[in-house]
Each structure stands twice: as structure tokens, then as C-alpha cells.
Amino acid sequence: MVDPRSYPDRPYIAVSAAIIRDGKVLIVRRARPPAEGIYTLPGGAVETGETLIDAVKREIREEMSLDIEPVALAGHREAILRDKDGRAERHFVILCFASRWLKGEPVLNEELSEAIWLDPDALAGLKTTEGLSEIVVAAVARINETDAP
Secondary structure, three states, X not given: OOOOOOOOOOOEEEEEEEEEEOOEEEEEXXXXXXXXXXXXXXXXEOOOOOOHHHHHHHHHHHHHOOEXXXXXXXXXXXXXXXXXXXXXXXXXXXXXXXXXXXXXXXXOOOOEEXXXXXXXXXXXXXXXXXXXXXXXXXXXXXXXXXXXX
């Protein structure tokens, strides 16, 4: 079966979650190409008819076995992978939500090789997706804004 996300005629919308628990953020390492070995945030594609909030909750439940509370949009990123001829082989617009951990412990699936709770400052030494540190900083700020009296 051909992956419809390869050489798309339009960008795909995806969601991710910067999940904050006790001041730490959940970071995952991808186990498959094209991002194999890269640390990033958990998430996935939005399904037709699904709200962004429902999508991020579902993706985190399916991918990590966690329940979360999305609080606010922390930012967005575009992932455009080009082939050797410069054609867009994949194109995702990823909306990242600052989220609170509610319950559960991370359970890895076949897409992930590692899941760790890290202090946001610890991201500097890791091989991450582009802009991950900035998204995490924004997510922590959004969480702190909603926690302020």
C-alpha cells in the first residue's frame, strides 16, 4: 500500500503535545525513518472530522498511553522533507499544544525507542527536531500563565 503522505498534493495537519509534569517535559525519540533517532514531542496526524484538541488527546493516548489536558497552542512548525530532486516528499504543518499531564506512564509503541521526562534546559545537548527548545519554552510559559493566581 502506498503511503498517501508521500509526495502529497497538499500539506498534512498534525498535532503534538509539550506535556508538562512537575516542571519536566516529555520527550520521545523516534524509532523509524525519516526522523529515526531524533528527539521530539509525541503527536501525529489530525483525522478528518476531528478537532485539534480531540486529535492531540487521541494521539497521546494512542502513542503514549497518557491522558493529558491541552491548555493552549504553544506554536507551530512545518516539516518539509525534500527528495534529491527538490520535490516535497512529505509536508506537515504541526500545531503544538502546551499540555498538562493528568495520568498514566509513558508506554512505547513501534514508532518510539525512548520516552523521558526532562528539565527543559536539558534539551540543549540532544539531537532534536528543529525548533523544539523554543516550542518547549513557549509551552512552559503557557502552562505557567494558566497556573498564575
